[in-house]
Each structure stands twice: as C-alpha cells, then as structure tokens.
Amino acid sequence: MGAGRRGGTRETLLLVMVALSFVAVARAAVGGVVVDGGGGGGAGGEDGERFLRLRTGGGGEADDQEGVFKWDEEEDDDDDEEDQEEEGHIMMWGKGTGHPPTRRNVVNVDTFGAAGDGDADDTEAFSNAWKTACSLENAVFLVPTGRRYKVGASTFMGPCKEKMVIQIQGTIVAPEEPSEWDPRSTRLWLLFSGLAGTRIQGGGVIDGSGSKWWANSCKINKANAVTIDLSRGVRVKGLRVQNAQQMHLTVYRSRNVRLAGVRIDAPEDSPNTDGIHVAESTAVTIQNCRIGTGDDCISIVNASFNIRMKNIDCGPGHGISIGSLGKDGTYAAVENVALDTARISRAQNGVRIKTWQGGAGYVRNVRFSNVAVDDVDHPIIIDQFYCDTQSRPCSNQTSNVAVTNVAYRNISGTSRRAEAIKFACSDSVPCTDIVLSDINLCRSDGAGGGGGDVQTVCNCAIGFDYGCVRPAADCLRSSTCGGGPEDRPDDDHHQGKAEAGTPPAAILHTEL
Ligand SMILES: *[C@@H]1O[C@H](CO)[C@@H](O)[C@H](O)[C@H]1NC(C)=O
Numbered sequence: 001m002g003a004g005r006r007g008g009t010r011e012t013l014l015l016v017m018v019a020l021s022f023v024a025v026a027r028a029a030v031g032g033v034v035v036d037g038g039g040g041g042g043a044g045g046e047d048g049e050r051f052l053r054l055r056t057g058g059g060g061e062a063d064d065q066e067g068v069f070k071w072d073e074e075e076d077d078d079d080d081e082e083d084q085e086e087e088g089h090i091m092m093w094g095k096g097t098g099h100p101p102t103r104r105n106v107v108n109v110d111t112f113g114a115a116g117d118g119d120a121d122d123t124e125a126f127s128n129a130w131k132t133a134c135s136l137e138n139a140v141f142l143v144p145t146g147r148r149y150k151v152g153a154s155t156f157m158g159p160c161k162e163k164m165v166i167q168i169q170g171t172i173v174a175p176e177e178p179s180e181w182d183p184r185s186t187r188l189w190l191l192f193s194g195l196a197g198t199r200i201q202g203g204g205v206i207d208g209s210g211s212k213w214w215a216n217s218c219k220i221n222k223a224n225a226v227t228i229d230l231s232r233g234v235r236v237k238g239l240r241v242q243n244a245q246q247m248h249l250t251v252y253r254s255r256n257v258r259l260a261g262v263r264i265d266a267p268e269d270s271p272n273t274d275g276i277h278v279a280e281s282t283a284v285t286i287q288n289c290r291i292g293t294g295d296d297c298i299s300i301v302n303a304s305f306n307i308r309m310k311n312i313d314c315g316p317g318h319g320i321s322i323g324s325l326g327k328d329g330t331y332a333a334v335e336n337v338a339l340d341t342a343r344i345s346r347a348q349n350g351v352r353i354k355t356w357q358g359g360a361g362y363v364r365n366v367r368f369s370n371v372a373v374d375d376v377d378h379p380i381i382i383d384q385f386y387c388d389t390q391s392r393p394c395s396n397q398t399s400n401v402a403v404t405n406v407a408y409r410n411i412s413g414t415s416r417r418a419e420a421i422k423f424a425c426s427d428s429v430p431c432t433d434i435v436l437s438d439i440n441l442c443r444s445d446g447a448g449g450g451g452g453d454v455q456t457v458c459n460c461a462i463g464f465d466y467g468c469v470r471p472a473a474d475c476l477r478s479s480t481c482g483g484g485p486e487d488r489p490d491d492d493h494h495q496g497k498a499e500a501g502t503p504p505a506a507i508l509h510t511e512l
C-alpha cells in the first residue's frame, strides 16, 4: 500500500494541490468569518487581513484548480453594523434605561405572566409570548436581565414575521427533574424550528440543570438543550449554555447558521454532553466559542457540508470531532470542514475523525490548521475501528466510511500518550490523501525528552508529510494494513482506565 517512494512527481503535484486547497479553505472561510466582529477578538487583526487579501487578490487560481474543493459561498445576508446598533438599543431598553426603538416590537415574557423567580413554571408564559412575538414584524422576544425563568420543554416554532430577535438577557433554567419535562418530548428542551434570519442573542444564560440526567445517563434518555432545526440564516451570538442534559447546542437540518461568542460549560465527567453538535446542515460557521464539557466540544455528523470553525477554545472534553459516522451500516457524508485556530487543552482528543466499522459514504476535504494542543491524549486521530460490543465481531467488516483528503497544518503542543498521531484506518477502505505539515508534538510529562517519545502510527493510511513534522510520519508513505482491532485506540468511555484489551463499551454517543 506504500504510495510514496515511487518518485517525486506525484508527491509534488499533491503538495501543490494541498497548498491550493488551503487557499481555497481560507477563501471559503472568509465569508463567514471576517465580517462578523461579534463575540470579541480574533476575527480581525492579522488573520483577517491575510484572509481578506486572499479573498480579494492573489490565490485566484484556486478557483479553477480546485473543483474538488469548491464550497458554495453562502451569501452573507448580514448587515452587521445595523445589527450591532440594533442590539445596543435593545440591550439598553432591556435594562430599563431607555425606550424601545420605535421600529421594534418588544415582547417581554414578564408581560405574559412569567414569574422569573427560578421556581414557578414559566413554560406557558414563554409559549404565549412567543406566539405574539412570532406574529409581529420586527419583534424582540425579550427574556429580561437579572431573573431566572424555569421553563419546561418548549418549541419555538416559525415561520415568524421578519427580523425576529430573541433577546435572552436573564437566565432560562430547565426543571431539574427529568419527569417535570413534557413527557411527549423528552429529547428536546428548547427547540427553535422553522426560523429564518432570526437572531438569538443577549448575553444571558441557558442552563439545562443536567445533573439528574447525568446520574441516570443511559441510551434511552437522549436530550438536547438547545436545538436549531429546519432553519435558515439563524445567528446565535453572545450566549452561555451550560449544564445541558446532553447535547448543549444542536444545529440540525439547517442552512447558513452562525454561532459566535457562545460559551458552553458542563463538568468534565458529565456524560454525552457535546458542546456544539452539527447534523444534516450546510454552511455553519462557529467562531470565537469557548467550550468545556464531558464529551466532544464540537461534533459534526452526517450530511453536514461547508462547516467552518474559527477561534475555538476547547477543553476539557473530547476534542473536535467529525463523527461518529456510519453506525449500523448506515451511509454518511461529510464534506468541506475547516478548523482554523483552536486551543485544545485537557482533552481526550485534539482533532478527530471517527467512523464505525461496516458503514458507507465519505468524509472528505477536511482542514485542521493552527491548533495548539495542551495535555491531550491523542492530538491527531482518525479512528475507523469504532464498533459496538453488541454487533461483534468487528474485525471482519468489509466496508467503512471513506476518509479522503484530510490536511493537518501547524498543530503543536503536548500529548499525554505516546501515540500522538494515530491514523487507524479501515483495511477495507484505506484513508487517502492524508497530509501533515508543520506538526510539533511532544509528551506532556516530558518523557523521552523533547518529543522523542511520541510517535505516529498508521494502519492503511496513505498520504505524506512536508515541512517540519514531529513525530515523524514516514508511515504515511509506507502504511501497511491489517492492524485490526487489537490496535484500535481505546474507546472513549474507557480512556480513563487505559487498560489495553478492555472490551469497548457500547457507545453512548447520541445523535438526533
Ligand atoms: C445521512 O444522510 C443522508 C443524506 O441526507 C441520508 O440519506 C442517510 O439516511 C443519513 N444517514 C443516517 C444514518 O441518518
């Protein structure tokens, strides 16, 4: 299976293509990234300038070259300055220091009888306020500051009139007892569905009161705190989501969604509490977010395309993941994913792609760049040996989700384990065009002195490295197959125990 060694031509060609695809990613990412200054920091400055330059001049050749890596650039329907200004007005009014802007219809949940004392059930007040807000032009659904609203499972259903703003300044908290939820909807707490161009903002807190759920965590109770479903052009900005039952913020079956300046927190030991989960969605931008949870900081699953992540601070948690994909022999597709600038610390993984044995479909055109890892088990990992104990044996699967064209650039920091870079690819469908450049990883504990002790392991992974790559990744050029499950990385839920040969537990990971 060795792909290299056959002379430099193919390699050089690939190298050029990879370089071009970085340019293409930068260009594609620009639409969602530079324009929005929200959430503070990062988006402008040098990076922004570089991207702008790439966008306006130079790099034009990439358009023609890279049919493979062409993203539909979503039109940015934002008028951001107006947006900021408006937000300022609303905030002021919410604090009682001004008048509602004349062109805004403010619908305050208090007016609809919400108690906001953290104890009384405000579900109905929210629901009634929503109906009103949704029917008004230029509405602001206002959750005022300084109060705590207990709200059970609720659906905020569109379509609404234009330019709706959901202004959350106070705290929305879920009932602690799972049984207090609407029994008809135990999976979704706050569901925003069928919205177009809505903004969800205000600097408030959404608290899932998840501790009782975590205690009874099992496969049956799958729950999402905030779900944006079947929506377009939704912007979520400057909110805090914490202690979700499971997933914190899910973007599902939506298009052109931007999450900026969102902070997500749950304890490190809370099960399945993914930070941001993207499924069946296109053109999703996640930027300037800080996420620390008990599961993936960001997970991107089936039928997701053109996903851009920029300035992500992740940890603790399981890192930034594509997958899991292909469970129970299903077909999955994920294409065009770019992460630019991230800090991942105290996490199980840095950047990960994980697929189940026996699945079908593809993950392709993925770029992970400018990532600083700190005390991460496996900073770079592809794991195609996911399997469920129930459907054993996993060693004899003849299909998998194909992983192709994945580039890692400028990733450095410390690894808790020797296998800092792990490409555990399927024997039946090898990973191809895996490219590493400017990688510098060493052991967190200093073992081996200056990184000597870390290594790259490959099974059926084909590609190459260039620039300075530490640990060396020669195995990409001469990767053998047949590593099989003995070699498989530890399952998520056994990582703490770190016992080789522990049978993998049933995966608890949930997907919509
Ligand atoms: C993945 O998405 C594709 C395309 O939308 C769909 O056909 C397929 O059923 C999905 N797979 C799963 C497991 O949901």
Ligand SMILES: *[C@@H]1O[C@H](CO)[C@@H](O)[C@H](O)[C@H]1NC(C)=O
Pocket (backbone or CB within 6 Å): 341, 342, 369, 370, 371, 372, 410, 411
């Ligand atoms: C490499 O990534 C780190 C971490 O994000 C960043 O600070 C640094 O500027 C990047 N280097 C280059 C040359 O882009």
Ligand SMILES: *[C@@H]1O[C@H](CO)[C@@H](O)[C@H](O)[C@H]1NC(C)=O
Pocket (backbone or CB within 6 Å): 396, 398
């Ligand atoms: C593996 O799968 C092949 C094809 O399905 C089958 O013929 C073979 O008997 C299987 N081997 C084992 C050890 O189960």
